[in-house]
Structures are given as structure tokens and as C-alpha cells.
Amino acid sequence: MKTEITKMLGIRYPIFQGGMAWVSDGHLAAAVSNAGGLGIIGAGSAPGKVVQEEIKKARQLTDKPFGVNIMLMSPEVDEVVDVVCQERVDVVTTGAGNPGKYMQSLEKAGIKVFPIVPTLGLAKRLSRYPIAGIIAEGGEAGGHVGDVSTMVLVALLSREIDVPVIAAGGIADGRGLLAALALGAEGVQLGTVFVCTEECKVHDNYKKAILRAKERSTKVTGKTIKRPVRCIENQLVRKLEKMDREKVSPEEFEIIAAGSLREAVHEGDVEMGSLMAGQSAALVNSIKSVAEVVESIVAEAHQARDRVDNFFKGVGSYV
Numbered sequence: 001m002k003t004e005i006t007k008m009l010g011i012r013y014p015i016f017q018g019g020m021a022w023v024s025d026g027h028l029a030a031a032v033s034n035a036g037g038l039g040i041i042g043a044g045s046a047p048g049k050v051v052q053e054e055i056k057k058a059r060q061l062t063d064k065p066f067g068v069n070i071m072l073m074s075p076e077v078d079e080v081v082d083v084v085c086q087e088r089v090d091v092v093t094t095g096a097g098n099p100g101k102y103m104q105s106l107e108k109a110g111i112k113v114f115p116i117v118p119t120l121g122l123a124k125r126l127s128r129y130p131i132a133g134i135i136a137e138g139g140e141a142g143g144h145v146g147d148v149s150t151m152v153l154v155a156l157l158s159r160e161i162d163v164p165v166i167a168a169g170g171i172a173d174g175r176g177l178l179a180a181l182a183l184g185a186e187g188v189q190l191g192t193v194f195v196c197t198e199e200c201k202v203h204d205n206y207k208k209a210i211l212r213a214k215e216r217s218t219k220v221t222g223k224t225i226k227r228p229v230r231c232i233e234n235q236l237v238r239k240l241e242k243m244d245r246e247k248v249s250p251e252e253f254e255i256i257a258a259g260s261l262r263e264a265v266h267e268g269d270v271e272m273g274s275l276m277a278g279q280s281a282a283l284v285n286s287i288k289s290v291a292e293v294v295e296s297i298v299a300e301a302h303q304a305r306d307r308v309d310n311f312f313k314g315v316g317s318y319v
């Protein structure tokens with residue numbers, strides 16, 4: 001399975017693991033890289049020092065390339081950029097903002113940068129920087145999201161943007177990988193499915209909530225304060241929905257939301273914790289090892305390709 005991305009990064013499969021705040025540590029990232037994908041440490045709002053420790057941990061566990069996701073809304077972002085430059089990680093993905101002002105330092109450190117974007121507009125603005133590729137994240141994704149569907153966003157960016165496109169949002173299996181490649185992407189980024197792995201250290205209650213989720217179990221809150229976040233519905237989400245309806249201030253939102261992701265991830269509070277997850281939670285129904293997830297995605301993509309091939313040959317299930 002060779003694409004522009006596997007060649008550029010020297011990885012076996014064009015599968016990125018989303019760098020999820022509080023979730024994607026050095027252990028998970030190394031497991032994904034060892035399985036042939038690209039593991040990514042989620043810096044979230046962690047201080048530079050903590051991110052550096054996770055980078056060192058990953059280096060001990062794998063000799064394969066891996067990346068760090070920089071969450072641009074973090075108060076620690078300047079420090080995190082310094083750390084990734086100092087450590088010269090292979091790849092940086094950026095989310096929740098415009099990475100323009102950091103591009104020069106990242107480029108000087110020889111890091112391949114893949115900004116995550118929710119719109120074509122932002123992708124075009126970032127095209128003037130030396131980006132290695134771009135991650136088109138549709139509104140089906142978990143956590144902080146845009147509102148354009150993956151189907152439209154990936155097709156649009158693949159047509160309009162000159163660098164390789166990675167598709168994200170709503171993908172959890174091999175059929176999703178094949179569909180993304182058909183839309184013009186060179187790879188995919190998956191988050192939710194990697195939460196439900198043996199190597200992922202989130203609380204078991206969080207994993208079980210994803211396994212239980214159906215296609216309408218996630219909800220987006222925070223649109224009124226322009227910080228839309230997709231989570232599995234629970235007491236916290238219902239409270240935030242009410243706050244959206246009452247148009248409360250960003251400060252009041254912050255008080256309720258602060259620390260809630262940590263509560264879900266570490267304490268397993270599935271009612272007042274923030275259970276960030278994408279719509280693809282509905283597709284995830286068992287806990288597997290990271291290697292099993294990666295291998296089954298690749299095997300299923302091959303099966304899906306054969307099925308579609310039959311369509312073009314006029315044989316098989318399409319007749």
C-alpha cells in the first residue's frame with residue numbers, strides 16, 4: 001500500500017493516529033508507529049516539559065517515525081513548539097487554530113508540518129507556507145470540530161490543494177480508508193478507534209461508552225461560543241446544550257468544561273466528564289490491540305477494493 005504519504009514519511013501504511021489531548025501519549029503513539037502507521041502524541045494543554053517526556057518515552061519504544069499534535073488554543077503552545085523543534089520530531093500536526101506564526105521555526109527544525117483544517121479557506125491560506133500535507137477533518141470527527149462533512153471536504157481539498165491530503169472524521173475501518181483514497185486523499189487519520197485499543201490508557205468507562213455509542217450518540221456543543229466540540233451525550237453535554245440555548249458567556253462555559261476531559265479520561269466519570277469521540281464511535285464495537293486495528297483496516301480496505309472492482313467488471317454483488 002504505497003501513497004505519497006508512505007513514501008514521504010517512510011511508513012508502511014498511510015494511517016495516522018490522531019494526536020488526542022490527554023489520550024495520545026508516547027506509549028500509544030509508539031504502538032501505532034510500530035504497527036506501521038504514524039503515531040502522534042497529543043500535546044493538548046500540557047506544558048512543554050510533559051510533552052518532552054512523552055517524546056522521549058516514544059523514542060525508547062520505537063525507532064519508527066512519529067509525530068506530535070500541537071493544540072493551538074493551548075496556553076503552553078510557545079513552549080511546546082520550542083520542545084518539538086529541539087527534539088526534531090519527524091512530524092507535527094496542528095489543530096484548533098492557524099499555525100502560520102510557528103511555521104518558520106518548525107521548518108527550520110526540519111519538521112514536516114500537517115495542519116488540520118476544517119475548511120478549504122484555511123487550507124488555501126496555509127498553502128503559502130511550506131507544509132508537507134494537510135489534514136482535512138470533517139465535522140464527523142470527535143473533539144473540536146468544523147461543520148463541513150468529510151466527504152465534501154476531502155473531495156474539495158484533494159481537487160484544490162497541491163499538497164497530499166489526509167482524510168479525517170468518521171473513519172474507523174478499511175471501507176473508510178478506501179473511500180478516502182477514492183476521494184483523492186493519500187491517507188487517513190483515525191482517533192476514536194484508537195481510543196478503544198489495549199495500548200490506550202484511558203479509563204475503561206470511556207472505552208465502554210464508545211463501544212455502546214450508536215450513530216446519533218454524539219452531540220456538538222459550544223457553537224454559540226465558537227468552540228464547537230463533539231462528545232458522546234451525557235449529563236455534561238445536556239448541561240452544555242442548555243447553556244448554548246441560553247447563550248451564556250465563554251467564561252461560564254469554560255468553568256463547566258475545564259478539566260472535564262481529564263475527568264473522563266483519568267477518572268472514568270462518564271456523566272460529568274467530557275467524552276470526546278467522533279461519529280465513527282458507532283463503527284467501533286470491540287477492544288483490540290493497535291496492531292490488530294491497523295492490520296484489520298488494511299485487510300478490509302483490500303476486500304472493499306475487490307468488491308468495488310467487481311462493480312467495474314460487471315460481476316459480483318453489484319449485478
Ligand code: TUI
Pocket residue numbers: 021044071094095096097098116117118122137142143144145146227229261276
Ligand atoms: O484540534 C482538534 N480537535 C481537538 S483539540 C481538543 S482539546 C480541546 N479541549 C477542550 C476544548 C476545546 C479543545 C479536542 N479536540 N481537531 C483539529 C481541528 N482543528 N478541527 C478543527 C480545527 C480548526 C478550527 C479552526 C483548525 C483551524 C481553525 O482555524 C480558525 C482560524 O484561525 O482561522
